[in-house]
Amino acid sequence: xxxxxxxxxxxxxxxxxxxxxxxxxxxxxxxxxxxxxxxxxxxxxxxxxxxxxxxxxxxxxxxxxxxxxxxxxxxxxxxxxxxxxxxxxxxxxxxxxxxxxxxxxxxxxxxxxxxxxxxxxxxxxxxxxxxxxxxxxxxxxxxxxxxxxxxxxxxxxxxxxxxxxxxxxxxxxxxxxxxxxxxxxxxxxxxxxxxxxxxxxxxxxxxxxxxxxxxxxxxxxxxxxxxxxxxxxxxxxxxxxxxxxxxxxxxxxxxxxxxxxxxxxxxxxxxxxxxxxxxxxxxxxxxxxxxxxxxxxxxxxxxxxxxxxxxxxxx
Amino acid sequence: xxxxxxxxxxxxxxxxxxxxxxxxxxxxxxxxxxxxxxxxxxxxxxxxxxxxxxxxxxxxxxxxxxxxxxxxxxxxxxxxxxxxxxxxxxxxxxxxxxxxxxxxxxxxxxxxxxxxxxxxxxxxxxxxxxxxxxxxxxxxxxxxxxxxxxxxxxxxxxxxxxxxxxxxxxxxxxxxxxxxxxxxxxxxxxxxxxxxxxxxxxxxxxxxxxxxxxxxxxxxxxxxxxxxxxxxxxxxxxxxxxxxxxxxxxxxxxxxxxxxxxxxxxxxxxxxxxxxxxxxxxxxxxxxxxxxxxxxxxxxxxxxxxxxxxxxxxxxxxxxxxxxxxxxxxxxxxxxxxxxxxxxxxxxxxxxxxxxxxxxxxxxxxxxxxxxxxxxxxxxxxxxxxxxxxxxxxxxxxxxxxxxxxxxxxxxxxxxxxxxxxxxxxxx
Amino acid sequence: xxxxxxxxxxxxxxxxxxxxxxxxxxxxxxxxxxxxxxxxxxxxxxxxxxxxxxxxxxxxxxxxxxxxxxxxxxxxxxxxxxxxxxxxxxxxxxxxxxxxxxxxxxxxxxxxxxxxxxxxxxxxxxxxxxxxxxxxxxxxxxxxxxxxxxxxxxxxxxxxxxxxxxxxxxxxxxxxx
Numbered sequence: 060x061x062x063x064x065x066x067x068x069x070x071x072x073x074x075x076x077x078x079x080x081x082x083x084x085x086x087x088x089x090x091x092x093x094x095x096x097x098x099x100x101x102x103x104x105x106x107x108x109x110x111x112x113x114x115x116x117x118x119x120x121x122x123x124x125x126x127x128x129x130x131x132x133x134x135x136x137x138x139x140x141x142x143x144x145x146x147x148x149x150x151x152x153x154x155x156x157x158x159x160x161x162x163x164x165x166x167x168x169x170x171x172x173x174x175x176x177x178x179x180x181x182x183x184x185x186x187x188x189x190x191x192x193x194x195x196x197x198x199x200x201x202x203x204x205x206x207x208x209x210x211x212x213x214x215x216x217x218x219x220x221x222x223x224x225x226x227x228x229x230x231x232x233x234x235x236x237x238x239x240x241x242x243x244x245x246x247x248x249x250x251x252x253x254x255x256x257x258x259x260x261x262x263x264x265x266x267x268x269x270x271x272x273x274x275x276x277x278x279x280x281x282x283x284x285x286x287x288x289x290x291x292x293x294x295x296x297x298x299x300x301x302x303x304x305x306x307x308x309x310x311x312x313x314x315x316x317x318x319x320x321x322x323x324x325x326x327x328x329x330x331x332x333x334x335x336x337x338x339x340x341x342x343x344x345x346x347x348x349x350x351x352x353x354x355x356x357x358x359x360x361x362x363x364x365x366x367x368x369x370x371x372x373x374x
Numbered sequence: 375x376x377x378x379x380x381x382x383x384x385x386x387x388x389x390x391x392x393x394x395x396x397x398x399x400x401x402x403x404x405x406x407x408x409x410x411x412x413x414x415x416x417x418x419x420x421x422x423x424x425x426x427x428x429x430x431x432x433x434x435x436x437x438x439x440x441x442x443x444x445x446x447x448x449x450x451x452x453x454x455x456x457x458x459x460x461x462x463x464x465x466x467x468x469x470x471x472x473x474x475x476x477x478x479x480x481x482x483x484x485x486x487x488x489x490x491x492x493x494x495x496x497x498x499x500x501x502x503x504x505x506x507x508x509x510x511x512x513x514x515x516x517x518x519x520x521x522x523x524x525x526x527x528x529x530x531x532x533x534x535x536x537x538x539x540x541x542x543x544x545x546x547x548x549x550x551x552x553x554x555x556x557x558x559x560x561x562x563x564x565x566x567x568x569x570x571x572x573x574x575x576x577x578x579x580x581x582x583x584x585x586x587x588x589x590x591x592x593x594x595x596x597x598x599x600x601x602x603x604x605x606x607x608x609x610x611x612x613x614x615x616x617x618x619x620x621x622x623x624x625x626x627x628x629x630x631x632x633x634x635x636x637x638x639x640x641x642x643x644x645x646x647x648x649x650x651x652x653x654x655x656x657x658x659x660x661x662x663x664x665x666x667x668x669x670x671x672x673x674x675x676x677x678x679x680x681x682x683x684x685x686x687x688x689x690x691x692x693x694x695x696x697x698x699x700x701x702x703x704x705x706x707x708x709x710x711x712x713x714x715x716x717x718x719x720x721x722x723x724x725x726x727x728x729x730x731x732x733x734x735x736x737x738x739x740x741x742x743x744x745x746x747x748x749x750x751x752x753x754x755x756x757x758x759x760x761x762x763x764x765x766x767x768x769x770x771x772x773x774x775x776x777x778x779x780x781x782x783x784x785x786x787x788x789x790x791x792x793x794x795x796x797x798x799x800x801x802x
Numbered sequence: 803x804x805x806x807x808x809x810x811x812x813x814x815x816x817x818x819x820x821x822x823x824x825x826x827x828x829x830x831x832x833x834x835x836x837x838x839x840x841x842x843x844x845x846x847x848x849x850x851x852x853x854x855x856x857x858x859x860x861x862x863x864x865x866x867x868x869x870x871x872x873x874x875x876x877x878x879x880x881x882x883x884x885x886x887x888x889x890x891x892x893x894x895x896x897x898x899x900x901x902x903x904x905x906x907x908x909x910x911x912x913x914x915x916x917x918x919x920x921x922x923x924x925x926x927x928x929x930x931x932x933x934x935x936x937x938x939x940x941x942x943x944x945x946x947x948x949x950x951x952x953x954x955x956x957x958x959x960x961x962x963x964x965x966x967x968x969x970x971x972x973x974x975x976x977x978x979x
Contacts, residue, residue, distance in 0.1 A: 076882070083867070083883035091888050092920040097870040125870075146688055166690035167574035168644025175643070176688075189692070191574030230574060257579070258571030361870075366880030 060363055062174045062183040065192045066237035074241060075213060077358050078202050084361070085354035088124055097365050098127035104157040105131045106148065107186070108164045113325060113349065114186050114195075118161050121356035127364075130155070145169065146178055153179035159364055160184070167191035167230075182363045190228045196324050197234035199355040201242055203348050204279050207320050216243035219276055223249040223305060224283030224332055225294075227256050231324045232283060236264055247273050249305065253294040270305055274314045281322045282307050282333045298331055307337045320344045376794040378402070380410050381754060384418025386744060387425070387724040394423060396750040399793035404746055414795065416788050418754050422720050426458025426489075426751030426791065427705065428731040428740050430521065430628060431550075431604060431676035433697070434460065434491070436482060437475065438467025443681040443771045445482035448701070449489055450769040451679070453797040455701040456753035456786040458489045459732070459740045464496040465526035471496035471507035473515040480517040488796045489789075492737060495519040497538045497549055501527045506538060513545035520736040523550035525604055526651075528586060530556050535590060539599035548600040548626075548734060553586035553611070554652065563691060565638040565653040573641060575691060578653045580608040587611050591618035591625050602734060603627040605678050607652045609662035616671045626734050628676035629663050631707035632698055632776060636660075640776070646687050646694030647776050650680070667726060668717040674731045677704050681772030699775040702768055705753070706761045706782035713757070714783060750793040759785040806951055806959070807972035812932070815948035816845070819930055820852035822946050827897050830857045832925070834896040836866040838914055839884035842902035844963040845932055849901060862889040866900070871913035888921060898924040899946075903961040905931040908942030933972055935959055 060073065069077075088095065103122045107115050115131070122129045132152070145164075152160055159182040162170050167189030174183040187193040201215065208218055220239050226232045226248050239246050240263045247265040248255065259266060267273055274280070285301060295301045302308070307321065315321075321333075321343045329335050338345060379396040386392050395403040395410055434448040443451075445462070452460050462479050464470035470479060476493040483491025495512035499505045501524045512519040522542055529535045529551060538549050559582045564570050566577025587603055591614060594601035606612065606627045618625050632650065637657050640648040648654060666672040680697025687694050708727065712718040718726075732741020742748045761782040765773040789797035807815065827833050830853050837846025843865045850863035867884040875881070900914050911929060918927060930946035935953045949972070953959065956977035964970050 080883050083885060087867075087870070087883075087886050091886060091922075092870075092917060094920060095870045096916065097875065144685065144689055164690065166692040169690045171644045172690055175645070189574050233572070233574060256571035257566050257577060258568040261568045262571070362880045365870075365875045367876055367878055 063194050063359055063363060064170050064174055064183060064185045066194050066197055066234045066241070069241070071214070071241050074198070074201070074238060077198055077355065077362060078205060080361060081198075081202055081351070081354040081358035084357045085351070088354065088357065094124055094126060096126050097361060098122070098125040101127040101158040101364055102156055103127045103129050103159045103161065103360065104152050104155070105129065106152070106160050106162045107131070107133055108162070108169075109187070111163055111187070114163060117349070117352045118186060118356050120353050121360055124353070124357055125360060127360070130157070145172065146176065149173055149176065149178035153181070157181045159360070161186050163187045165189055184359060184363065187230055190230050190233075192234045193230040194234050195352070195356055195359055196231050197238040198359070199348055199352045200235055200281065200322060200324070201238050202351050202355050203322065203344055204244075204320070206351075207344065208278050208318065214242040215239060218244045218278045219247065220244050220279045220281060221247045221249055221273055221277040222281045222283065223270060223307070225254045225285050225289060226250045226259070226283070227254045228286070228289070229283050235281065236262055240264070247277070249273065251295055251301075251305065254289070270311065271314070274311050275316065277319060278316065279320050279322060280307060280315065284324070284326065284328060285332045302331055306331065307333045309334060309336055312337050312340060312342070315342065322348060324348070378410060378413040379416060379790060379793070379795055380408060380413035381416045381418050381423055381752065381788070382408065384421045384423040384754060386423055387720040389720070392423070394744065394752070396752070396790060396793050399750055401744060401746055401748050401750050404744070416754060418787065420758050421754050421756040421787055423744065424456070424720065424724050424753045424755065425728040425742060425744055426740065426789070427456045427727045427753050428459040428735070428737060429457050429677050429679070429701065429704075430461045430674060430731040430735055431525070432460040432462060432679045432701065433465070433681065434462040434479070435466065435681060437478065441683045441771070445479060445491055446486040447769065447771045448679070448681070449483065449486040449491065451699070451701040453488050453789040453791065454769045454786065455703065456705050456755060456789050457701060458751035458753070458789065458791045459492060459737055460489060461492045461494050461521060461735060463525045464494050464523060465501060469496050469500050470494070471499050471501075473508065473511040476512050476517040476519055477515050489791050490737065490740060492521070492735060493517045493519055494521045494523050494525075494550070497522045497524045497529050498534060503527060503529055503531055503534060506534075506541060509541055509547065510545060513547060520545070520547050521550055521602070521734070522547055523552065523604065525550065525552040528552050528554040528556060530586070532589060532593065536593050536597060539594055539601065540597045543599050546736060548602050550602040550604050551586065551590050552604050553583045553590070555582040555585050558582035558585075563649070564641045565655050567638060567656060569638045569641055573644070575641065580610055580655065580659075583608055583652055584610040584614060587614050591615070591623050594625060595621070595623045599624070601625045605630050605633065605652055605676070606663065606672060607633050607655050607659060609659050612662045612666040612671055615666070619671065626673040627671070628674045629667055629672045630678045631675060631700055631704045633663055634660065634667070634711040635707055636776060641691075644691050646689065646691050647698070647774050647778070649691060649694050649696055650698050651696035664711060664715070664717055667712060668722070673726070674734065675704065675708055675726050676731065677701055681770050682774050683772060687774050697774065699768065699770055699772060701770070703761070703763060703775065703777050703782060705755055705786065706784040707777075709755070709757050709784040710782055750790055752788070752790040753786065754788040755784050756787050757784040761785045803973055803975045805971060806974045807933070807949055809970035812948070812970050812972060815932065816848055817852055819946045819948055820849050820856065823849070823899055823928070823930060824853060824856065826945075830859065830861045832897045833861060833899055834889060834891065834893055834924075835861065835863040835899050835901055837864075837901040838910060839865050839867050840966065841961055841963060844965050845903055846901035849930070862891055862896070864889040866914055866917055868910060868913040868917050871916045873909060873913065892922055893918060893924045894922040895925045897926045897928065899928050899930055901930050903932050904959050905929070905934045905942070905944050906937060908938045908940035911942045912940050932961060933959055
C-alpha cells in the first residue's frame with residue numbers, strides 16, 4: 060500500500076489487516092507502551108484545506124504516538140484565485156521532505172489528484188475529499204462495530220447496518236458502504252428520496268425511505284449529519300419534518316434490538332438527526348469511535364510508512 | 375501565386391481513384407495519372423482525398439484569452455486537422471455581439487491566411503440571455519455572420535429564444551443552441567449516473583439537455599425557423615431530433631468527436647482533462663450518437679475545440695475549466711468510430727464534415743464537391759497511418775487533449791486551402 | 803539438513819533452563835517471564851509451566867512483541883503485529899526474563915529492551931534462549947542458554963514447537979545464496 064485514497068483500493072485481506080493491526084496498537088498504546096519509536100524521523104504533513112479539528116487532531120495524535128514529526132498546514136480554499144494552488148502546495152511539501160501527506164479537501168478526488176500527480180513522492184492519506192470518501196472513518200467505524208458485535212469473528216458477516224441521513228452528500232456513507240459490504244455486512248440506506256444519489260440502485264445495498272420499518276432488525280445504526288443549508292437547496296421542507304421521519308429519537312431507540320449500537324461520525328446536530336438521549340444512551344458508541352479513530356489511524360500510518368513500499372505484509 | 379499542386383494516387387470520397395491538379399486556387403484537372411513536372415507532388419497512395427473539412431463549432435479564444443489560443447494558433451491547429459474552415463464561437467472577451475468584434479475576428483483569420491475563419495455572433499448581448507444582440511449588424515458586416523450562438527451559455531428563457539428564432543429569419547440565419555437547463559445543472563461537474571454517484575461529483579442530468587432540445591424544436595416549428603443543436607450528447611436527445619425531423623421541423627444537430635468515443639468512466643481518474651460541457655455520457659449514449667450520425671439524424675461532426683491554459687486543468691476537478699481540444703484529432707476519431715466500424719463510408723464523412731456544415735453556415739465557398747472548377751479546399755488523409763497523439767506536440771497553444779498517449783487510425787497528409795498547401799503531414 | 807537438538811534433548815534443555823532461572827532468582831516470586839513472539843512466546847509458556855510444576859504456585863508470564871521497535875522495518879513490507887500481554891504485576895521492580903528461541907545478531911533483544919523501557923523500570927532484565935548461534939552485532943549476552951550452536955552466517959536454524967509446528971526439534975539447514 061503506498062496510498063490510502065479510497066476503500067475500493069483495499070482488498071478484504073488488507074482491510075482486515077488494518078483492523079487487526081489497530082487492535083494490537085490499541086492494546087499496546089493505551090496500556091503498556093504509550094509512545095512507540097516506529098516512525099521516528101518521518102515527517103507527516105496534515106494538509107487540511109477544509110476545517111476539521113477532530114480528524115486532524117486524531118491523525119496528529121496517531122502520528123505522534125509513533126514518534127513521527129507532524130507539520131500542520133492549513134490551506135483554506137484551493138482555487139488559484141484564492142491563493143496557492145494544490146499543485147504549488149504539493150510541490151512545497153515535497154521540497155520540505157514530507158514522507159506522507161494527510162489531506163482533507165473540499166474537492167472530490169483531491170487526494171487522488173495529489174497521489175497521481177508527479178508533484179510529490181510521499182504517501183497520500185485521504186482524510187476526506189469533498190463528497191467522495193473518508194476511508195479512515197469507515198475503518199474506525201468497522202473496527203467499532205466488530206469490537207461490539209462480531210463475537211470473536213474476523214469480519215462482519217451476518218450483521219445488518221443502517222446508514223441514515225444525507226447519503227447524497229456524505230463521503231462517510233460512500234466509504235462505509237464499500238467497507239461494510241466488503242466485510243460481509245448487509246447495509247440498508249435510509250433517507251428521503253431527494254438525498255439518495257441517482258445511481259444508488261447499482262450499489263450493493265438496500266434502500267428504504269422508512270426508518271421505522273427497519274429499526275428493529277438492525278445491529279448498528281449509523282446516523283449521518285444533516286446540514287441545514289440543504290433546506291435552502293430544496294432537499295426537504297424543514298428541520299421538523301426531517302427529524303420526524305429520519306431522526307433517531309427516543310421512540311425509535313426503544314425499538315432497537317437490545318444489543319444494537321448507535322453511531323455517528325460527528326459532529327452531531329443534537330436535536331436534528333439525533334436527540335440528546337439517543338446520543339448519550341448506553342447504546343451509543345460515539346465517543347468510543349473517537350478513541351478507536353486514533354488506533355486505526357496509527358495502523359494506517361504504520362502500514363503505509365513503516366515498511367518498504369511493497370504491497371501486502373509479510374509473516 | 376502559389377505553385378501548382380498535383381495530388382496523385384489518391385481515392386475520392388466516392389471510392390473512385392483520381393488524381394487532382396490544382397492551379398491558381400481551383401481544381402484545374404481531374405482524372406487518372408495526371409502528369410505535371412512543375413507541380414508540387416503529393417503522394418496520396420492509400421489515401422482518401424476529401425473536400426476541405428468545415429468545423430461549425432470552434433473556440434478560438436481571441437479576443438480576450440490569448441493565453442489559451444489565438445485565431446492564428448487555432449488556424450494552425452485547424453489545418454493540421456484537415457480543416458479549411460472554422461467557425462469562431464462568440465464567447466470571447468469582449469463577447470462577439472457587435473459588428474466590431476466579429477469583423478476583428480474575421481480580419482485576424484484573414485491575416486493568418488491558413489483557412490477561412492467564420493465568426494459566429496452572439497444571440498444575446500454579453501451572452502446574458504436577456505436582450506438580443508445586434509444580429510442584423512453582424513449579418514451585414516464584413517464577417518457576414520449567419521450562425522448565432524450563445525454557446526457556453528444556454529438561451530434558457532423561452533421568450534428570448536422565440537424572438538431570436540423569429541428574428542434571424544430575416545437574415546437567413548440559424549440559432550445554434552447550447553442546450554443546458556441552468557437550474558438543473560448548478561454546480562454540476564459530470565454526467566449524472568452510476569459513476570457520479572460513486573465519485574461524489576455533482577451530476578449533470580441528461581434531461582437538462584433534452585428538456586431544452588424538446589422545447590426548442592417545438593418553438594422552431596411554431597415560428598417556422600431554422601434551429602441547430604450544438605454538441606448533442608444523449609440517446610434521449612437523439613430520439614427527440616429524430617421525432618422532430620420526421621415531422622419536417624427544420625432542425626440540424628451536431629456531435630463532437632469526443633462524444634463519439636469517450637464515456638463518463640474516464641472521470642474516475644478525477645483528471646480534469648476529461649471535464650467538458652456537456653459532459654461525457656454513458657456507453658449507451660455513445661452508441662446512440664454513432665447510429666444517429668450514420669443515419670443522418672445528426673447532420674454534422676463539429677469539434678467544440680476548447681483550449682484551456684494548464685493551470686485551469688492541473689488542479690482539482692471542481693476547480694477546473696470545462697473543455698477539450700479537438701481540431702487535430704477529429705478526422706482520425708471519426709475514422710476510428712465510424713468508418714472502421716463500418717457505420718459510415720468516406721462519402722458520408724464528406725457529407726458530415728464538409729458539405730453539411732458549410733450548408734448550415736451558408737459558407738458558399740466551402741463544402742463543395744471536388745470537381746473541375748471548384749475552389750481548391752482539400753484534405754488528404756491516409757487512414758492506414760497511425761496518429762500518435764502527444765499533447766506536447768500540438769499546434770494549439772493549449773495542451774488539454776483527452777487523447778494524449780492514444781494511437782488513432784489515420785493521419786492528415788495534406789491540407790490545401792484556396793489552392794495553397796497550408797499543411798503537409800510528412801512521414802509517420 | 804541436520805537435527806541439532808531432537809525432542810528429548812530439547813525438553814531436557816528447557817527443564818535445565820527453568821531450574822537455572824529459579825536458582826539464580828531464589829524462586830519464582832520476583833520473576834516475570836516475557837516471551838518474544840512467535841516462538842519465544844511458546845518457549846516462555848513451557849518454562850512457566852515447568853516452574854509452576856516445580857514451585858507449586860503460579861508464575862507471572864506474558865509476551866512482548868518487538869515489531870514496533872525493530873530497527874530494520876524499512877527493509878521489508880510492513881510486518882503484522884503480534885500480541886503484547888504484560889502479566890498482572892507488571893514489570894516495575896521485577897526480575898524480567900526475556901525469552902526467545904534463537905539469539906543471533908542481538909537486534910531483537912535490543913528492540914525488546916527498548917520496548918521494555920517504555921513500559922517501566924524492571925529491577926533486572928535477564929535473557930533466556932534455547933539456542934545461541936553466535937555472530938553478535940551488538941554487545942548482548944544471554945544469561946541462560948539451552949544449547950550453543952556454532953553456525954556460519956548463511957546457515958539457517960529452524961526451531962519447531964509442537965504447539966505450532968506439530969513437533970519439537972531444532973535443525974540446521976544450509977542457506978545457499
